Amino acid sequence: MIRVLLADDQTLFRGALAAMLALEPDIEIVAQVGSGDEVLDAARRTRPDVALIDVQMPGKDGLEATAELRALLPGCRVVICTTFGRPGYFARAMEHGASGFVVKDSSPEHLVETVRRVHTGLRVVDPALAAESLASGTGPLTARERDVLREARRGGTVSEIAKALHLSNGTVRNHLSAAIGKTGAATRAEAALIAEEYGWL
Known part of the structure:
Protein backbone atom coordinates (compact mmCIF):
# COMPACT_ATOMS: atom_id res chain seq x y z
CA MET A 1 0.00 0.00 0.00
CA ILE A 2 1.11 3.57 -0.74
CA ARG A 3 0.51 5.62 2.40
CA VAL A 4 -0.57 9.17 1.46
CA LEU A 5 -0.77 12.41 3.45
CA LEU A 6 -2.94 15.23 2.06
CA ALA A 7 -2.27 18.89 2.94
CA ASP A 8 -4.70 21.45 1.51
CA ASP A 9 -6.66 24.24 3.19
CA GLN A 10 -9.68 23.80 0.91
CA THR A 11 -11.73 21.28 2.87
CA LEU A 12 -14.02 20.33 0.00
CA PHE A 13 -11.14 19.74 -2.42
CA ARG A 14 -9.15 17.81 0.18
CA GLY A 15 -12.14 15.61 1.01
CA ALA A 16 -12.89 14.92 -2.65
CA LEU A 17 -9.24 14.09 -3.32
CA ALA A 18 -9.14 11.73 -0.34
CA ALA A 19 -12.32 9.99 -1.49
CA MET A 20 -10.99 9.60 -5.04
CA LEU A 21 -7.60 8.24 -3.97
CA ALA A 22 -9.18 5.89 -1.42
CA LEU A 23 -10.93 4.10 -4.31
CA GLU A 24 -7.56 2.88 -5.54
CA PRO A 25 -6.67 -0.59 -4.21
CA ASP A 26 -3.01 0.29 -3.62
CA ILE A 27 -3.45 3.72 -1.94
CA GLU A 28 -4.32 4.45 1.69
CA ILE A 29 -4.98 7.97 3.03
CA VAL A 30 -3.22 8.09 6.40
CA ALA A 31 -3.61 11.82 7.23
CA GLN A 32 -5.37 14.98 6.10
CA VAL A 33 -4.36 18.47 7.28
CA GLY A 34 -5.46 21.99 6.40
CA SER A 35 -2.33 24.05 7.05
CA GLY A 36 1.40 23.92 6.47
CA ASP A 37 1.99 24.03 10.23
CA GLU A 38 0.29 20.63 10.65
CA VAL A 39 2.29 18.71 8.05
CA LEU A 40 5.28 17.68 10.20
CA ASP A 41 3.23 16.45 13.17
CA ALA A 42 0.95 14.44 10.91
CA ALA A 43 3.96 12.98 9.09
CA ARG A 44 5.64 12.01 12.37
CA ARG A 45 2.49 10.19 13.48
CA THR A 46 1.63 8.42 10.24
CA ARG A 47 4.92 7.98 8.31
CA PRO A 48 3.50 8.54 4.79
CA ASP A 49 5.20 7.32 1.62
CA VAL A 50 3.84 10.23 -0.45
CA ALA A 51 2.56 13.67 0.56
CA LEU A 52 0.31 15.76 -1.69
CA ILE A 53 0.85 19.37 -0.60
CA ASP A 54 -0.78 22.61 -1.77
CA VAL A 55 1.38 25.72 -2.16
CA GLN A 56 -0.77 28.40 -0.54
CA MET A 57 -1.97 27.40 2.92
CA PRO A 58 -2.30 29.10 6.31
CA GLY A 59 0.82 29.07 8.45
CA LYS A 60 3.84 27.70 6.60
CA ASP A 61 3.35 27.60 2.85
CA GLY A 62 3.54 24.29 1.06
CA LEU A 63 7.07 24.84 -0.20
CA GLU A 64 8.44 25.45 3.29
CA ALA A 65 6.48 22.45 4.59
CA THR A 66 7.95 20.37 1.76
CA ALA A 67 11.53 21.23 2.72
CA GLU A 68 10.87 20.42 6.38
CA LEU A 69 9.10 17.15 5.54
CA ARG A 70 11.94 16.02 3.27
CA ALA A 71 14.44 16.77 6.06
CA LEU A 72 12.35 14.84 8.61
CA LEU A 73 11.43 11.89 6.37
CA PRO A 74 13.80 11.70 3.38
CA GLY A 75 11.98 8.61 2.11
CA CYS A 76 8.66 10.45 1.81
CA ARG A 77 8.09 11.75 -1.71
CA VAL A 78 6.29 15.07 -2.11
CA VAL A 79 3.94 16.08 -4.92
CA ILE A 80 2.99 19.74 -5.05
CA CYS A 81 -0.68 19.91 -6.06
CA THR A 82 -1.71 23.50 -6.69
CA THR A 83 -4.10 25.78 -8.52
CA PHE A 84 -1.13 27.91 -9.56
CA GLY A 85 0.99 26.40 -12.33
CA ARG A 86 3.58 29.17 -12.16
CA PRO A 87 7.22 28.78 -13.17
CA GLY A 88 8.44 30.38 -9.94
CA TYR A 89 6.48 27.92 -7.80
CA PHE A 90 7.67 25.01 -9.91
CA ALA A 91 11.34 25.99 -9.63
CA ARG A 92 11.12 26.53 -5.89
CA ALA A 93 9.22 23.26 -5.40
CA MET A 94 12.04 21.37 -7.10
CA GLU A 95 14.63 23.26 -5.01
CA HIS A 96 12.76 22.28 -1.84
CA GLY A 97 12.83 18.58 -2.72
CA ALA A 98 9.48 17.90 -4.40
CA SER A 99 9.33 14.86 -6.68
CA GLY A 100 6.24 15.97 -8.56
CA PHE A 101 4.27 19.06 -9.51
CA VAL A 102 0.67 18.91 -10.74
CA VAL A 103 -2.07 21.48 -11.13
CA LYS A 104 -5.50 20.89 -9.62
CA ASP A 105 -7.23 20.77 -12.99
CA SER A 106 -5.24 17.65 -13.93
CA SER A 107 -7.28 14.53 -14.62
CA PRO A 108 -7.88 12.12 -11.72
CA GLU A 109 -6.03 9.44 -13.66
CA HIS A 110 -2.98 11.68 -14.03
CA LEU A 111 -2.93 12.45 -10.31
CA VAL A 112 -3.23 8.78 -9.32
CA GLU A 113 -0.47 7.84 -11.76
CA THR A 114 1.69 10.67 -10.39
CA VAL A 115 1.35 9.29 -6.85
CA ARG A 116 2.34 5.82 -8.05
CA ARG A 117 5.28 7.04 -10.12
CA VAL A 118 6.83 9.29 -7.46
CA HIS A 119 6.43 6.42 -4.97
CA THR A 120 8.76 4.36 -7.18
CA GLY A 121 11.35 7.17 -7.12
CA LEU A 122 10.51 8.90 -10.40
CA ARG A 123 9.95 12.63 -10.90
CA VAL A 124 6.70 13.75 -12.50
CA VAL A 125 6.48 17.30 -13.84
CA ASP A 126 4.58 19.08 -16.56
CA PRO A 127 7.02 19.42 -19.52
CA ALA A 128 5.66 22.81 -20.62
CA LEU A 129 5.94 24.22 -17.11
CA ALA A 130 9.46 22.84 -16.72
CA ALA A 131 10.49 24.45 -20.00
CA GLU A 132 8.90 27.78 -19.02
CA SER A 133 10.65 27.64 -15.65
CA LEU A 134 14.03 27.06 -17.28
CA ALA A 135 13.42 29.92 -19.69
CA SER A 136 12.38 32.38 -16.99
CA GLY A 137 14.91 31.36 -14.36
CA THR A 138 14.17 30.98 -10.65
CA GLY A 139 13.36 34.64 -10.06
CA PRO A 140 15.41 37.74 -9.27
CA LEU A 141 14.69 38.04 -5.53
CA THR A 142 17.04 36.92 -2.80
Whole structure:
Protein backbone atom coordinates (compact mmCIF):
# COMPACT_ATOMS: atom_id res chain seq x y z
CA MET A 1 0.00 0.00 0.00
CA ILE A 2 1.11 3.57 -0.74
CA ARG A 3 0.51 5.62 2.40
CA VAL A 4 -0.57 9.17 1.46
CA LEU A 5 -0.77 12.41 3.45
CA LEU A 6 -2.94 15.23 2.06
CA ALA A 7 -2.27 18.89 2.94
CA ASP A 8 -4.70 21.45 1.51
CA ASP A 9 -6.66 24.24 3.19
CA GLN A 10 -9.68 23.80 0.91
CA THR A 11 -11.73 21.28 2.87
CA LEU A 12 -14.02 20.33 0.00
CA PHE A 13 -11.14 19.74 -2.42
CA ARG A 14 -9.15 17.81 0.18
CA GLY A 15 -12.14 15.61 1.01
CA ALA A 16 -12.89 14.92 -2.65
CA LEU A 17 -9.24 14.09 -3.32
CA ALA A 18 -9.14 11.73 -0.34
CA ALA A 19 -12.32 9.99 -1.49
CA MET A 20 -10.99 9.60 -5.04
CA LEU A 21 -7.60 8.24 -3.97
CA ALA A 22 -9.18 5.89 -1.42
CA LEU A 23 -10.93 4.10 -4.31
CA GLU A 24 -7.56 2.88 -5.54
CA PRO A 25 -6.67 -0.59 -4.21
CA ASP A 26 -3.01 0.29 -3.62
CA ILE A 27 -3.45 3.72 -1.94
CA GLU A 28 -4.32 4.45 1.69
CA ILE A 29 -4.98 7.97 3.03
CA VAL A 30 -3.22 8.09 6.40
CA ALA A 31 -3.61 11.82 7.23
CA GLN A 32 -5.37 14.98 6.10
CA VAL A 33 -4.36 18.47 7.28
CA GLY A 34 -5.46 21.99 6.40
CA SER A 35 -2.33 24.05 7.05
CA GLY A 36 1.40 23.92 6.47
CA ASP A 37 1.99 24.03 10.23
CA GLU A 38 0.29 20.63 10.65
CA VAL A 39 2.29 18.71 8.05
CA LEU A 40 5.28 17.68 10.20
CA ASP A 41 3.23 16.45 13.17
CA ALA A 42 0.95 14.44 10.91
CA ALA A 43 3.96 12.98 9.09
CA ARG A 44 5.64 12.01 12.37
CA ARG A 45 2.49 10.19 13.48
CA THR A 46 1.63 8.42 10.24
CA ARG A 47 4.92 7.98 8.31
CA PRO A 48 3.50 8.54 4.79
CA ASP A 49 5.20 7.32 1.62
CA VAL A 50 3.84 10.23 -0.45
CA ALA A 51 2.56 13.67 0.56
CA LEU A 52 0.31 15.76 -1.69
CA ILE A 53 0.85 19.37 -0.60
CA ASP A 54 -0.78 22.61 -1.77
CA VAL A 55 1.38 25.72 -2.16
CA GLN A 56 -0.77 28.40 -0.54
CA MET A 57 -1.97 27.40 2.92
CA PRO A 58 -2.30 29.10 6.31
CA GLY A 59 0.82 29.07 8.45
CA LYS A 60 3.84 27.70 6.60
CA ASP A 61 3.35 27.60 2.85
CA GLY A 62 3.54 24.29 1.06
CA LEU A 63 7.07 24.84 -0.20
CA GLU A 64 8.44 25.45 3.29
CA ALA A 65 6.48 22.45 4.59
CA THR A 66 7.95 20.37 1.76
CA ALA A 67 11.53 21.23 2.72
CA GLU A 68 10.87 20.42 6.38
CA LEU A 69 9.10 17.15 5.54
CA ARG A 70 11.94 16.02 3.27
CA ALA A 71 14.44 16.77 6.06
CA LEU A 72 12.35 14.84 8.61
CA LEU A 73 11.43 11.89 6.37
CA PRO A 74 13.80 11.70 3.38
CA GLY A 75 11.98 8.61 2.11
CA CYS A 76 8.66 10.45 1.81
CA ARG A 77 8.09 11.75 -1.71
CA VAL A 78 6.29 15.07 -2.11
CA VAL A 79 3.94 16.08 -4.92
CA ILE A 80 2.99 19.74 -5.05
CA CYS A 81 -0.68 19.91 -6.06
CA THR A 82 -1.71 23.50 -6.69
CA THR A 83 -4.10 25.78 -8.52
CA PHE A 84 -1.13 27.91 -9.56
CA GLY A 85 0.99 26.40 -12.33
CA ARG A 86 3.58 29.17 -12.16
CA PRO A 87 7.22 28.78 -13.17
CA GLY A 88 8.44 30.38 -9.94
CA TYR A 89 6.48 27.92 -7.80
CA PHE A 90 7.67 25.01 -9.91
CA ALA A 91 11.34 25.99 -9.63
CA ARG A 92 11.12 26.53 -5.89
CA ALA A 93 9.22 23.26 -5.40
CA MET A 94 12.04 21.37 -7.10
CA GLU A 95 14.63 23.26 -5.01
CA HIS A 96 12.76 22.28 -1.84
CA GLY A 97 12.83 18.58 -2.72
CA ALA A 98 9.48 17.90 -4.40
CA SER A 99 9.33 14.86 -6.68
CA GLY A 100 6.24 15.97 -8.56
CA PHE A 101 4.27 19.06 -9.51
CA VAL A 102 0.67 18.91 -10.74
CA VAL A 103 -2.07 21.48 -11.13
CA LYS A 104 -5.50 20.89 -9.62
CA ASP A 105 -7.23 20.77 -12.99
CA SER A 106 -5.24 17.65 -13.93
CA SER A 107 -7.28 14.53 -14.62
CA PRO A 108 -7.88 12.12 -11.72
CA GLU A 109 -6.03 9.44 -13.66
CA HIS A 110 -2.98 11.68 -14.03
CA LEU A 111 -2.93 12.45 -10.31
CA VAL A 112 -3.23 8.78 -9.32
CA GLU A 113 -0.47 7.84 -11.76
CA THR A 114 1.69 10.67 -10.39
CA VAL A 115 1.35 9.29 -6.85
CA ARG A 116 2.34 5.82 -8.05
CA ARG A 117 5.28 7.04 -10.12
CA VAL A 118 6.83 9.29 -7.46
CA HIS A 119 6.43 6.42 -4.97
CA THR A 120 8.76 4.36 -7.18
CA GLY A 121 11.35 7.17 -7.12
CA LEU A 122 10.51 8.90 -10.40
CA ARG A 123 9.95 12.63 -10.90
CA VAL A 124 6.70 13.75 -12.50
CA VAL A 125 6.48 17.30 -13.84
CA ASP A 126 4.58 19.08 -16.56
CA PRO A 127 7.02 19.42 -19.52
CA ALA A 128 5.66 22.81 -20.62
CA LEU A 129 5.94 24.22 -17.11
CA ALA A 130 9.46 22.84 -16.72
CA ALA A 131 10.49 24.45 -20.00
CA GLU A 132 8.90 27.78 -19.02
CA SER A 133 10.65 27.64 -15.65
CA LEU A 134 14.03 27.06 -17.28
CA ALA A 135 13.42 29.92 -19.69
CA SER A 136 12.38 32.38 -16.99
CA GLY A 137 14.91 31.36 -14.36
CA THR A 138 14.17 30.98 -10.65
CA GLY A 139 13.36 34.64 -10.06
CA PRO A 140 15.41 37.74 -9.27
CA LEU A 141 14.69 38.04 -5.53
CA THR A 142 17.04 36.92 -2.80
CA ALA A 143 15.67 34.81 0.05
CA ARG A 144 15.73 37.82 2.39
CA GLU A 145 13.94 40.04 -0.15
CA ARG A 146 11.23 37.39 -0.41
CA ASP A 147 10.91 37.33 3.40
CA VAL A 148 10.55 41.11 3.54
CA LEU A 149 7.97 41.17 0.74
CA ARG A 150 5.94 38.42 2.44
CA GLU A 151 5.78 40.55 5.57
CA ALA A 152 5.00 43.66 3.52
CA ARG A 153 2.15 41.80 1.83
CA ARG A 154 0.52 41.46 5.25
CA GLY A 155 0.48 45.26 5.50
CA GLY A 156 3.11 45.71 8.17
CA THR A 157 5.06 48.92 8.65
CA VAL A 158 8.83 48.97 8.19
CA SER A 159 9.23 48.75 11.98
CA GLU A 160 6.84 45.80 12.22
CA ILE A 161 8.62 43.99 9.40
CA ALA A 162 11.98 44.66 11.02
CA LYS A 163 10.74 43.30 14.36
CA ALA A 164 9.21 40.17 12.78
CA LEU A 165 12.40 39.36 10.86
CA HIS A 166 14.90 40.54 13.52
CA LEU A 167 16.38 43.13 11.17
CA SER A 168 17.07 46.85 11.47
CA ASN A 169 14.67 49.34 9.90
CA GLY A 170 17.41 50.42 7.46
CA THR A 171 18.02 46.84 6.32
CA VAL A 172 14.31 46.35 5.71
CA ARG A 173 14.17 49.56 3.67
CA ASN A 174 17.16 48.40 1.61
CA HIS A 175 15.55 45.01 0.89
CA LEU A 176 12.23 46.64 0.00
CA SER A 177 13.97 49.10 -2.32
CA ALA A 178 15.87 46.27 -4.03
CA ALA A 179 12.70 44.19 -4.44
CA ILE A 180 10.78 47.14 -5.86
CA GLY A 181 13.58 47.75 -8.36
CA LYS A 182 13.85 44.10 -9.39
CA THR A 183 10.10 43.71 -9.94
CA GLY A 184 9.74 47.04 -11.75
CA ALA A 185 7.05 48.08 -9.26
CA ALA A 186 6.23 51.54 -8.00
CA THR A 187 5.41 50.54 -4.41
CA ARG A 188 6.18 47.67 -2.05
CA ALA A 189 2.54 46.53 -2.24
CA GLU A 190 2.80 46.35 -6.03
CA ALA A 191 6.16 44.55 -5.74
CA ALA A 192 4.56 41.93 -3.49
CA LEU A 193 1.68 41.44 -5.95
CA ILE A 194 4.05 41.06 -8.90
CA ALA A 195 6.30 38.65 -7.01
CA GLU A 196 3.29 36.56 -5.98
CA GLU A 197 1.92 36.53 -9.53
CA TYR A 198 5.21 35.13 -10.83
CA GLY A 199 5.43 32.58 -8.03
CA TRP A 200 8.54 34.15 -6.48
CA LEU A 201 6.96 34.28 -3.01
